[in-house]
Amino acid sequence: MTNEQVHPLIDASELAELVLGPEPPTVLDVRWALTGPPGVEAYREGHVPGAVFVDLDRDLAGPPGPEGRHPLPDAARFEAAMRAAGVRRDRPVVVYDAADSTAAARAWWTLRYFGHGRVQVLNGGFRAWAEAGRPVSTDEPRPAPGDFTALPGSLPALDAEGAASLARRGVLLDARATERYRGEVEPIDPVAGHIPGALTAPTSGNVGADGRFLPAEALRERFAGLGATDAAEVGAYCGSGVTAAHQVLALALAGVPAALYVGSWSNWVADPSRPVATGD
Structure with a gap:
């Protein structure tokens, strides 16, 4: 797995070039709300083309309990979720949420903690993407399984x-x-x-x-x-x-x-x- 570091943020114009290019990154939609409709509903209404929905409660956290409401997920469980989303060791990942990057930052941190070095957050989230007039898709891709290996401890x-x-x-x-x-x-x-x-x-x-x-x-x-x-x-x-x-x-x-x-x-x-x- 590469440990090459990238800047933590990417803007909508940079992402648009990558998404439409010959080697697009794995894009994860992490829209989430503590209350109100689940993020998957917003995802189905429109998302960055090629983006795969990742559920914060299910995929980026373990079951709630004495360890907290969103404890670290088990490494094997997280690895399986990321592989199902198409995350690969040798391919960059871009994560985004609705706007302020609160949920996306949790995805960024968890992927980085488990050893993926090339993770970026879309600055301004889906709102920035849509307001820039970038294409929006309702297609739900079925990515080829990834080969990401979750190795905990890369962040403190x-x-x-x-x-x-x-x-x-x-x-x-x-x-x-x-x-x-x-x-x-x-x-x-x-x-x-x-x-x-x-x-x-x-x-x-x-x-x-x-x-x-x-x-x-x-x-x-x-x-x-x-x-x-x-x-x-x-x-x-x-x-x-x-x-x-x-x-x-x-x-x-x-x-x-x-x-x-x-x-x-x-x-x-x-x-x-x-x-x-x-x-x-």
């Missing part, structure tokens, strides 16, 4: 103990909305608050109104204000490890390597002995 990951330790000695960013971090509301998990020592950094601050990531310099400035630089040890968590992957991607764009606490808050509060902080 944290468990609860590691996250607690990092919050004390480094910079642990909480990617949820600030009111959830403060413990003022908690719409999903049974306990409100945050990991002691973590800093609030909502992922909404990583993108503009169009869903595209802010320029790298703006992201560097944002994270530097929180002490998250390439000279620090940095990690991120959220509610269940989805938006925190978006944080890790934004940090990568800023030149800051970061670890992901995949289980995130939903795993943290599964153990009532773990401390919970509220407020600022």
Whole structure:
């Protein structure tokens, strides 16, 4: 498997050239909603030509439980899902969601974690593709089986103990909305608050109104204000490890390597002995 690195983002014009070229990348549609219609419905209404739908809950996460609402999938299960989607070791992969790359970042991170080095996120998602007047298809391709091999550990990951330790000695960013971090509301998990020592950094601050990531310099400035630089040890968590992957991607764009606490808050509060902080 190649470990060749590519820039994490690709824009609609670049993707259009590749999709219509002689050796198109494997394109994965990862549209997903925590509430509302499942992403596959949007996919069937129209998608990037040749794109294959990947279900975040089924393919990019293990079954919910004490490890979290979206724990890491088993390597064999993830490998099978990616092979069914046509993912190959020697072919680039492009992932996209509706607009802000929250779900696509989870696909990017999971593929990278399991060893695929050539993964890019369509900046601005399907909205950017459609608004640019690019072709849209309703055909559902049946890709030839891929040969991707899932080898875990290519990106750093944290468990609860590691996250607690990092919050004390480094910079642990909480990617949820600030009111959830403060413990003022908690719409999903049974306990409100945050990991002691973590800093609030909502992922909404990583993108503009169009869903595209802010320029790298703006992201560097944002994270530097929180002490998250390439000279620090940095990690991120959220509610269940989805938006925190978006944080890790934004940090990568800023030149800051970061670890992901995949289980995130939903795993943290599964153990009532773990401390919970509220407020600022």
